[in-house]
Amino acid sequence: MRVDVVSIFPEYLAPLDLSLIGRARARGVLRLAVHDLRTWTHDVHRTVDDTPYGGGPGMVMRPEPWGEALDALAPADAAPPRLLVPSPAGAPFSQAMAHELAAEEHLLFACGRYEGIDQRVLEHAATRMPVTEVSLGDYVLFGGEVAVLVILEAVTRLLPGVLGNAGSLDEESHAHGLLEAPVYTKPPSWRGHEVPEILRSGDHGRIARWRRDEALRRTAARRPDMLAALGEDLDKKDRAAL
């Protein structure tokens, strides 16, 4: 997978050199490049923003640098990337979207700052590539860079060969519409708290049932919306756990 990220703060994306993402890049599973939007400015001050039409607080990111950046990173003679614009006005990011993005050949992230990017940039881009505004949640950040780190971590870990133990993808939260069950390790007793006996029984069938029941109970308590979405997918044993 090829990923390009455009930002006025490229150093914000430095964590993408670390850990599993760093290793995925070193192994060529992920070809990632971070670009400074100011590369595509031509004035002495390398201006990327201006005052908003219609008045109001703050500044808006100018269309010209973005237009040239997208022209350079998504040339007309190449297969178009999927443009992702982190924004509080975007579609909610989810594990399902992470799987969808993990299947893409080329992702192009545009990190907005200030009050956002001139809307015409997204309109023009949509004439030649898929454009998705995506939101991490209903709160306000300084810009899109932090969202890119979150999205890229969720996507990269789904790429073949990135996780040492691909099986861990099966039981984690949101993998099957439920929150994951609690986890324990040694020692069996710690500060008066014991590991549930079932987990030390060696009975893998009962352990799997216990984990499913705990996941159901957690999801019912913390995310009833997720449980409701499962609806008919719950069987009699599942319903007995609730």
Ligand SMILES: Nc1c(O)cccc1[N+](=O)[O-]
């Ligand atoms: N919430 C927010 C923002 O305020 C700015 C950029 C991106 C996001 N977001 O992805 O949620």
